[in-house]
Amino acid sequence: MKTGTSKTALITGASSGIGRELARLFAQDGYNLVLVSRGENTLNELATELKSTTDTQKVTVLQKDLSKEKAAQELYNEVKQQGITVDVLVNDAGVGVHGMFANETDWEQESAMIHLNTISLTHLTKLFLKDMVARDEGKILNLASIVSVMPSPLMAVYAGTKAYVQNFTQSLVNELKGTNVTITALMPNATDTDFFNKAGAENTRVTEQLDDPVMVARDGYKALMKGEAKVVAGGLVNKSYEVLAHIASEEALAAMMRKNMEPKDENSKSMSKKTQNQIAMGIGLAVVGLLGFALANSYSNLNAYEKARYRYKLNRTGKKVKKAVNQTRETVADTVANAKATVENALADYQKAY
Ligand SMILES: NC(=O)c1ccc[n+]([C@@H]2O[C@H](COP(=O)([O-])OP(=O)(O)OC[C@H]3O[C@@H](n4cnc5c(N)ncnc54)[C@H](OP(=O)(O)O)[C@@H]3O)[C@@H](O)[C@H]2O)c1
Known part of the structure; x- marks a missing residue:
């Protein structure tokens, strides 16, 4: 003490x-x-x-x-x-x-x-x-x-x-x-x-x-x-709800929260482990995607001198920066879209099930 x-x-x-x-x-x-x-x-x-x-x-x-x-x-x-x-x-x-x-x-x-x-x-x-x-x-x-x-x-x-x-x-x-x-x-x-x-x-x-x-x-x-x-x-499941709030649509979130606040009945179950895992997986993917976005965007916001420095460093490793940034953007956009779909499908399954 x-x-x-x-x-x-x-x-x-x-x-x-x-x-x-x-x-x-x-x-x-x-x-x-x-x-x-x-x-x-x-x-x-x-x-x-x-x-x-x-x-x-x-x-x-x-x-x-x-x-x-x-x-x-x-x-x-x-x-x-x-x-x-x-x-x-x-x-x-x-x-x-x-x-x-x-x-x-x-x-x-x-x-x-x-x-x-x-x-x-x-x-x-x-x-x-x-x-x-x-x-x-x-x-x-x-x-x-x-x-x-x-x-x-x-x-x-x-x-x-x-x-x-x-x-x-x-x-x-x-x-x-x-x-x-x-x-x-x-x-x-x-x-x-x-x-x-x-x-x-x-x-x-x-x-x-x-x-x-x-x-x-x-x-x-x-x-x-x-x-x-x-x-x-x-723990992680609780923390994932905050991330979920930034990924899923407000309509999907409201539907999920409404289920939680409705009366229990004999057949009622709270969100299954499978749904929780699907949501957590979608959130994980989205976080990776959003980090990629952040990286690509911070490169775009650099001034000309800083960009030149990074280009020089990356060119020395044999990579073309612009191409790499564009590829990253496309990949992360796909990742975020997939993650969003995974989360929303999981929420929709949950709503149908209960
Ligand atoms: N439990 C949850 O699921 C949850 C989740 C998220 C956030 N919170 C928040 O956590 C806080 C504490 O809630 P809790 O879960 O610990 O609930 P709780 O056990 O019901 O405690 C609520 C406390 O607020 C006091 N209170 C209520 N009305 C009051 C008033 N008019 N004037 C002065 N004090 C008053 C109560 O004391 P008296 O009745 O003696 O006045 C009691 O000490 C709340 O702000 C709540 O919104 C709770």
């Missing part, structure tokens, strides 16, 4: 799921904590656990409903009044709402979700980031999702809020370059927390294959500490 840091991490949504696991990781590294959510009793229980099992002694519990107007400002004021400097901000609190947008979901619930998932997250980032930039030190972790990069029918507004979080975070990554302040987006796949129950999606296919929140928190924590711009939690 590493101990002795006098730093403080403020974690919203610390009472359960991914947020609670993140709190445990900070405590193990000796951070002081500010734990925030609506559930004061659960937070107090966690505070007692952390104080007795780790070296963390200063744990402050602040009860706040972040779906309410002005909640972020009130939270910031309370932290300031207590003289706490927040070194790390974790914007984890978030909820989902499941159902057809036109006639099943409730606007009050959706509006509260938009406020919690986007407005409070943005406002807290604004308030604490200003202080971090002034001190030229600090870290922020924002909970995005794998659905940040894909349409998600039956969770349409939720997916919209997570797309916002991802886009907002990546924009700030750029704005913060040259400072010692970093911001990271954590993109989990479906995770085994209370999330789907609370969203009214407990009987959907997606709940048949859930990731462990301990693993998700650990991947997010590592990326945050390294100051990475984003991380897709988990």
